[in-house]
Structure formats: structure tokens, C-alpha cells
Amino acid sequence: MNNQPLEKQFVKEVLGQSVDWPRHLLDLDRQGELLACAGLDLSDSFQFQSHWLYITEKTVGVLSESGELLESIALEKITRSNIIEGFSSHRLSLFAEDELVFTALYSHRQKRAMGQCVHILEQLLEKKSLSVKKSAEDIYFESVFDPYEKGHGTNMGGESTVVWRLLKLLIPYKNRVILGGIAAALMTLVSLLPAYLTGYLVDNVIKPFQSGQLTHEDAMQIFAYTIIALAVTKVMREFFMWIRLRTMSILGEMVAKDLRDQVYSHLHKLSVSYFSSKQTGSLISRVSSDTDRLWDFIAFGVVEVMTSVIMLLGLSMVLLYLDWPLGLMVTLPVPIILWSIMKHGDEMRGLFMRCWRRWSSMTDCLSDTIPGIRVVKAFNKGEDEVERFKDRNQDCLNEFTGVHQLWTTFWPKLMLTIHVIVVGVWLFGVPRVLDHVAEFNATGSTDVGLTPGEFVAFVIYLTMFVQPIEVIGQMARMVNRATSSAYRVFEILDTDPQVVNLDQAEVVKDLKGEVEFKNVIFSYDGVRKILKGISFHVQPGEMIGLVGPSGSGKTTITNLLARFYDPQDGFIKVDGRNLNEYDQGSYREQLGMVLQEPYLFHGSILENVRYGRPDASLSEVVRAARAANAHEFILKLPQGYDTIVGERGHTLSGGERQRISIARAILRDPKILILDEATSAVDTETEKKIQQALDRLVQGRTVFAIAHRLSTLTRADRILVVKNGELVEEGTHSKLMSIEKGVYKKLVNMQTDLNKFDETKEV
């Protein structure tokens, strides 16, 4: 049995779901008989259960959690299946003609797995050959895991694994890390010296001089050595600090730069499906803000925590060494203080969550209304929207007030506790200093109590205690923030492209443009089939019109042809070879696309036309622009081809942008051209110009054209009519118009009626 530890481990540990399949299921899988399975996790009374539905080539079976065979239905008896979708439950029903032979419930969690089962079942019922590429176990666990993989970075283990992985990024820079680490450790240890020297000065200079044990000259000499030592420690501290800051901050930048490069280049390897499931803003923020936050963690967080731990341990040892009873008085409450800081952190997290929610609600208000400002104004809802915003803004203030009330109460309380400890140290320390002085004065002994110098050093060390406690207390939050960012970044890096080049993929140089679809089945979500066994054959140079109601699968056909996705079943051949045998990059160089919403990049018109062929000469650019009916309007712009078009080309009209995108396609000289509603978003006059440009563009190429206005497809050599993911009609315009009650004829007639209606209105 093929093992998928990651998904399986996740389903078991995170979802708490049993991953131990009943023995019968395991046996079927081992024997290669199991084609698919899914959990029937809801009983008829909507209680959770762990029943399993499985499919083999001969039967559909149901097993209980203990492995008891509850149902076994011969496949030959089943004629069709049906799924009724509810909010959280779905009902699968299997029929023998109209007779119900099996029905059961399952939750959304099993939806994808059940979708696979039903897909395979339908293939079997239609006697189609199965092209199952994975084991049933893989399919099952991937289907349950899929929403997590798509939603977030969960495929990299627990928090500690992520921290280790983050730290592994430092390996290429290990010399710098060692240098920074040693500098940080030395800086911390050196920081402990001034307090000791201060105490030494009191006990060995000031006190002996005061009692007449030292002459002024000797006292000054020892003082001079001490002050030099003090100065040296200060210089050393700042020196180590300088090394640490410089080394680690630059190191952080290097790691962040590496991550940004890795993430961005990996993004370009990922399939279109990945981008469909993510928000653009989220991806941008992962490349920018999240890598920046990781820089902060690597440059400062790691070292801060390390130095604080060293400092706290060093201080505790020094205090216990100086005077263990007083030392215990200071060190014993430390765990309680750390615990209270962490507890406070938890409380703050809860409050911050509320703040974040309020903040989201307020910003939702902005992202709702600002893009829709025309609607707001047209419905005169400006004042209502202002009130809505004010309410949410007030909610934010209320929540943030709560946050400030909490932390402004906690920290003074904590400081008060530390002050109490300091007072306690004075309370118990000073009498012991006095005992020492009295004993020394009486007997000359130094064994009793605490020397004044030790006490002074003790008090100075005490003041150094607060900062490392604070840093360690905040450590959990710091690590949490860093790992959250790391999850988001690693999630991109860990995502495998769904469309991949085969090892022996052929770099294609010159295509003829012959295209064949054979029994192509495709679904974006693995559940709802968009294409249900489409087959057609296109000769090189043919112009194909793709027609059908919206949602019928036209654009999906072109997406598959562009190999943005791979079909789940069936195959696509170009020039007689399976599409996946070609190297993606070289294949797409032979492909041109003109979309409904042309996309121009920030830059000059020249750069945009040349996007697909940066080496094109100026004369080629002008020729392409002329052919695209763009040359004239470009020259009307004061800066001609050097005009900067702004983000997404917003400085140009829709028709102008479209003509530039056509010029771009012409310059590319593709063998296969896809026109997806290229003229639907423009006025009639502009459409005419674009149509002229397209007529020039399509010559000598294999063209797939999707058009809302069917009249623009009359020039097509053939028209493919798609409905509900199936090819329902195929032929020339005149042939299709001759089919009584044909789908194409109906669509043309509807459009003609609509045009007549529009003309009547205008009259």
C-alpha cells in the first residue's frame, strides 16, 4: 500500500479522525481491487459514524467501523447515482432504473472523496476505461487534506518543525551565525562585569581608604586600574554589540532576500489553479510582509531570546554566588513572574483577536464602499455608509481601550512586584551589611554578613533582571508571530505545481497546430465536472468557434489547451503528441491569447507590445501595431510608443488596451491562437476595428474563438457547441442553422430577437 504519511498523519492528529481502515478495505487495497472509497460519516439520524463506502470493478460496498460488511451491491444492478447537497450533509443515492437500492449520508468533509467515488462509478457504469493514476488510499487522504493544503500551510508539521526549518535557512550563513552568536554571548557576559567592578571598588578602595587601611596614593592606584577595567568592559560590550547587530541584521536581510527570491520564483512555477484559490493580496503579503517579519525574527528575535536566557542564568548564578539567601529571594519568584507574563500574553491575545476582528470589520466597510462608490452615490447611501463606518470605528476604539486598560494595569503591577523584591533585598540586605561592618570593626573578620561592595553589586544586578524576564515572557508571542509568517511562506514553497513537465518533455520549436481532444473530463474542484467527455479534432489553420451558454465549459476548453490545467481523464493531443509530452514553456511560446480583459503591465506601450518577444525590432513592433489597428491611436499620444500606460494600462480605454494586446499576440506569431470574448467589452465602432485586427491575426493559425456575439463567428470554419460540459453540436454556421431545435440555432435566434428589440428601443 502506498504510504502518504503527511496527509494521513494530519487527518489523524489534527482532525482526530481514525485512519485505521477496516481490514476488508485494506485487503482490497492491497490486492489492487479497491478503486475508490469515502467515509459515510453521518448516520440516518445525523450522528457521527465511521462507515465506509468503497468501489471495486464489480461491487459497491459499505463497511462498518469494525469492518462488518453492511451492504454489497453488484455494479451490474446499478444504473445511476444521485447526490443531493445540503448545508452540512449530502445524500448519495444509487438506483436500479427508478428503484432506490442504496442511500446514505455524509458530511462536506467527505465530499471530495465521494465525488471521486461517484466519478469512478459513472465511468464504470458507462463502461469507459478507467485512468486511475493513484491508489485509493492516496486519493482518499488527499481529498480530506486538500482544503487545508489550499487554505494554508499545514503540510510542514508542528510549530517546532517550522522553527527548525526556519533556523535551517541560516545554514548557508553559518559563519556569520557563529560570529553573531559568540558576539552576543560575550556581550552578555561582559555586561555582568561593571556591577562586579563597582562592588569591588566599594570593598577594596573606598572602604579600606575610609578605615585608613589604604593610603590615598594606593587607593587612587587601585581605583585607576578598576576604572580602566570598567572602561575596557564598556568598550568591549559596545564592540560585541556592534558585531552582533551588524552581523545579524545583515544576515536577516540576506535570509529574507533568499526567501523572497525562492518564493517568487516558485510562484512562477505554480499552476493557474493555485492562483485561482488564493487572493492576490495574500500572496503579495507573503512575499513582502511575511519575509520582512522573518527578517525581524532572525536578525533580532533569535539573538534577543538567546542573550536573555544567558543573561538570566548568568545573573541568577552571580546573585546566588554573591549571597545565596538574598539570591534565592530574587530568583525563586522568577518562574512565577514568567508565568504571569505568559498568562498576561494569553489574555492580550484574546483581546487582540477581538481588536483584529473589529479592525477587519472596519476595513471591510472601506473595501466594500470605496470600489463601489458609484453605487453608493447612485443610491444616495453616502450618509448611511458614513454612519456604518463610524459605528465600526467606535467599536475599534472600545476594543483597543480594553487592550490598553489591561496592559497599563498589568505592567505597573508587575513592576510593583519587582520593586517589592528590591525592597525586600534592601530590608534583609542592609542589616546584614551592618552586621558585617560591626563584626569587621570589632574583630576585623570579613566572614559575617554581606560586604557593602557585594550589596551594591547585588542591587545593580537586580536592576538588570527585569529586561531578560520581559523578553523571555514575550518569547512565545514572538515565536508564534514568526511561525505564522513562516507557515505562509513555506506553504508556497511546499506547493507542488499541478501541471508539471515530464522528465523527457520535448522542447517544441515549430508546431503545425493540429489539435485533438479525446474524451476529456475535467473538474476544477474535483467534484463538479465542467467537461464531461469532450472529443473533437481540429486541422492546422482551422478557425473554430466555441459557442454555448455561460458556464458550459468553453473557457475551460481553452484553459486546457493552454495547459493551465491537466484533464482528469481523456487526453489532448497537439500535432499528434500528448500535450503533457511537450515542455510547457516552449509549448506556450507557440500559443497566443487575447482575452476579454486585456492585461497590460506597468511600463511603456513599446515594452507591452514586446512582452512576448523582447528582441523584436522596432519595425516589427510598428508592423504589429498597424495590423492590430493600434498604430494610429498610439501616435496620437504625445509620447507615442514610449507612453507609460500605468498600472494595468488604466490610462487607456478598453478598446485601446485590447488592440495593444492583439499587437502583442501578432508579434508573438503563435501557431495556436485563443480568442476569449476579445470584442465583447467594447462599443460597436471599436469592435469593428478590433475585428479587422483579429481578421489579420487569425490568418494561417489554428484559432479557437469564444464570442458572445455569434455573428462574429460566421467566418469560423467550424463551430463547436458546448452545453453542460458536453459537445452537443458541431459544424459550419449554415449546417448548424439547418438543425431544427438545435442549440446553436436557438442561441442565434435569441440574439437576433434581442438585437431587434434593441433596435426597436433605439427607434
Next chain:
Amino acid sequence: MSDGKLEREGMPSREDLSRQVEFVEGRGLRLKHNDHWVWVTAKASFPWTHPEEFISLVNEEAEELLMVESLEDHVLEVRKALKRSLAEAGFCFEILKITGVEERLDLREWQVETQSGPRVFHTKVSHWPTVLDNGQVFVRDLHGDIYRIIDPESLDSKSQERLSALADF
């Protein structure tokens, strides 16, 4: 549309609906449509705010065959039949107790007890529960399952405390 009731051509009127709708145990709801029995599903147009009004009866192709404006207008058998069908289509997990809410793996993990049994599910950290005007709280997990808290104030104090950071009720 007549008399406040939406009707489709060839559909039974309110008065004779009792003879044309029935719930078959283990099979579901069926409707007599153009003299033929058709298996249908009842879908509430406003499932959370007005669950017993504007009930749409749809066939397997998701085409609406009949709209029932209000269950109250119909006799007991019809109401029972429609409610049975609604109960299945409108089923969602009712949270009875929240035993834990944690942020884990950059997701929010909910450990809950529902009327169907204990369950662990996840949402994105940026996805907050929805609170309706009638006080009901809804959470949709990454798989698409919906969890409902009908009356948050009836939850135990720990559950309320856990929910309070995530929703106002």
C-alpha cells in the same frame, strides 16, 4: 404571482397540495408534477431567518417546480412532509459546547461537541463567525461544513468565554 403565492405553470394550488406532496420513508420527498410523481428536494429560501417561508421544491436538475410561500398555510401532512425534507437539506451541526478554540498551524482549530457528537474542525484565522440579528452564530469550516449555535447565551460559561473573543452575541 397571485394572492401572495408564487406558482409555476401546471402546479397544484395550495388547496390540493396535500394530495400531491408526500414524504416516502428512506427515499425522500416527491411531488406530483404534470400527473407524474417527481422526486424533489425542499430548499428554504431564507434558511436561517425565515426557515418556514418560501420553500422551493426542486428536482434533480435543480429546477424549481414549486414555491411554497409559507408552511403555515398548509395542512399538517404537507407541513410534516416538507419539514422532513427541509430537515435533511437544511441540516447543519449544532454546537452544544465549545471545548477549545486555538490557533494552530496558522488556522483556527475548534474543538466542539455537537448534537451529532464531538468534532474538531478548522477555519482560516481571518474568518470570523457570522452573527445574525436573531443572535444565531454560524461558523463554516475549511471543508464547507456549517456549524450553528442557536442561542450562544445558553452555552456554558467556558464556551461563552471562548466564543466571546470571536463573536459578539
